[in-house]
Amino acid sequence: MVELVLEEKDAGDWIYRGEGGLNIVLAYSGSSPNFIGKVLRVRKVKRNGSEFDKPPSALSTHECLIWEGVGDLLSASTKDIVNHMYAKHVMSPLLGSQHVDPGVRVHVTKEFLELVHNGVLFKRPSWRVDNARVNTLHDSALLMSDHSIFPHGVHGEEFCISVEIKPKCGFLPISRFIRDANSAKKRISRFKLHQILKFHQGKISQISEYDPLDLFSGSKPRILKSIKDLFLTPQNNFRVFVNGSLIFGSSGGEAEDTDSQIAESFEETLKNIIQAEDGLRTPKFLQLVGEAVFKSGIMDRLVEVQKLDSFDIEGAIHAYYDVVGQPCAVCRELGEGKVSSKYEELHEISVDESLKIVRDFLVASTAKDLSLMIGFRGRGKGSRESSYDVVCLESSNQSFDYKASFIDLDMKPLEKMPYYYKLDQEIVSCYTRMMETVNRPEKPLMDTSYQEQLTAIEDTSQT
Template identity: 50%
Template sequence: MAIILGADDAKDWFYKGEGAANLVLGYRGSSPALLGKVLRVEKIPKGSTRASECEVLTEHEKLVWADIGEVVESTSKKVVQQAFVETVLIPLLGAEHIDGGIQVIVSREFLKIIEKNVRNKRPVWRVEAAEVDLLCDSALLMSDHSIFPDGSCKEGSCISVEIKPKCGFLPYSEFIVGANAIKKSVTRFRMHQFLKLHKKEVSQMSEYDPLHLFSGSLERINLAIRSLFATPQNNFRIFSDGSLIYGGLGGVMDNTECEAKQLQETKKAAEDRAKFLIQRDFGIQLDSFLELIAEAIFKSGMLKQLLATQKLDVIDIEGAIHAYYNVICQPCLVCKNLGDAALLHRYSLLHSLPLDESLKIVREYLTAATAKDCSLMISFRPKECGDWAANCISLRSSNKIFEYRAYYIDMDMKHLEKMVYYYKSDPESLSVSSIIENCCISRNVM
């Protein structure tokens, strides 16, 4: 029987977090069908008008995904997203670590009450950017991967981490121009950190290196996890029984220099609380817990699959943008503004590709973009000695055994027009090369 959420049900849902496209709500009611679930509710940019459901995919997007019938035939954004996960991502990443969820019916009154109830819980900049889409008639119900699905964790015994791993490789495309060669030696995450610090959007740079996390080396994975804990920003969060205890809410930015002291004090308090709960519930020190996370990532093999999917972006946005213009059958605005004959010749090779090859490049680029932007959710609970299973870890630093569950989350399908945004955002992040040089000079002078 279909689940229908009306006005009376709104009180049972609370704000848990959000991304660019959806609010995530946790459940505190008593319905057996909803216990241990989260609800992903669509947002819409403030001041924008909602496209009709028949325009869920543009004609060019239908062309890109023509080989994936379930995606093209979908009648709403929610169904498109679900079909994308089931028919595109699961074959690449495996069903074991992906939860496609189910659609539930929501009334407009339910959404209005939710919008009102969560407004004061949301980060201010998120509130200013987007609001609940009141014209939606359904939402995506999924398991809450910050707790164990069978609900057998007694209170205070399930601790989870959410990680945004980012892009795990350096591009090597021949279509990257010489002026942008820094992309081949400095990760995009690192460049964005320099840029955010320069703009005073963060008070300190993260030392996290995605190349460590994706390396396949347990030692380097450990280093990556410790760096994420030291400067979590919006890339690392810890939950105790589904409640956030460490890290930011829905991408809250570590904001201004004048708030640095207050932010450090808040972070220290959160760190102390996390240490206390880990010691109380798991009987281990923080160092051992970070080791546990690294062991789970290493053992699961999830990042090997994720990296392979990210690497579907073979020619970088500097190459893929030309395939994009082939697909939309418009003159290439990149080539139009170029005066370099050698570059024009190089890009002409892309513009001479058959349409099916251009479609493949664009389709794989968009799929890779989803893989670069997703998160991992890993949950842990103690196990009795001798009660061993395939998804268990025995910590070398203690005599304790832990069970873990790991999932990919936030696997949102990227729209075709985002490719123009990705291309235009490249110059901003690449301008960081001069910032990096200045930082290095300043450090040497000091």
């Protein structure tokens, strides 16, 4: 196989699609058959003086223990290659190879990356620009299928409309290692609890009605409700593309809540896609998405991977400290006399058992933070047999090919486990403090609408 190389002359064919914390995603707009229907993930580097540091080493000593014997992970020379192999050897078998494209590494020159950096600068959110830039010292990038289009469809007359959803965690934990003071985690989804902390921190302007438990429920009405809730408050959890171009949601941060102007614009964009009168196209499209989620059964497979985290972070953090050979900071924080026997039991299990607990937690964490792409392509009457699954939108008498794929499957760093534990405790304690405030109306510390939202969350958890 001829090695693919992207050089200075190729930079103009790659356009900004979006970005996350570690990578910028570029879509291809040229004519080379090697790249049509592909996206490129290029690595970023923080603007904090580390811009010219060497690429990070692949795995730490303790990570080598965790991932020993898994594919070729230990032979990887960089974190990028680790993530590629992790998607291929760990996540793809668990989620289904038909839903995962781990991609291929391609060589990129420094000149190519410099031109890409300059070319996307004004497309990126300003806070992303302030935080990080393209890492021009990397010599490779990851070439993957563009799940927002069907192969070769973007250059023909047919359209492809696709949605990107970040489902988040779709089950309530039942781990016996969750402390009684944190029992809200067993009643209310992690996403709903985290929304309260984000609102309190000023990171979001409104608490989303979306609840992952609806999306994962297997109930068509609840799935449809979850899609509608995502549409109304997309934040960074819901985006829509037509032929690969973003038409709804944010390209690299929190999207605005959907107001009438945004809704009208989206309705107009659907004019040649969904056959319905004005004002009815958006509801029918959201129904189409819900139908595909329900029919595919893909959420069942995803939640099984998420449930590999059977100990919760409150249990897994103890196994973590044993794996890294450090005194348990959580037990120290709890203090002598308050450390439950069940935590002491965790520190007495074998090293292999501790490694498995941590490994399963990290895999589940990837599954809780990935994105789901569902692409749709219209089918006319008498269309040929399709190699794709078909979903029917009976209310508009239309049929669509659809495909569902998982993206953003990077390995979670072992070193972040103390952070995960700290964030978990912040989320629950914020909820607890806010509920105490709601129950003490003589000392209002928040506006009425926020009180109503909190009460509604608690009420929902009781049903």
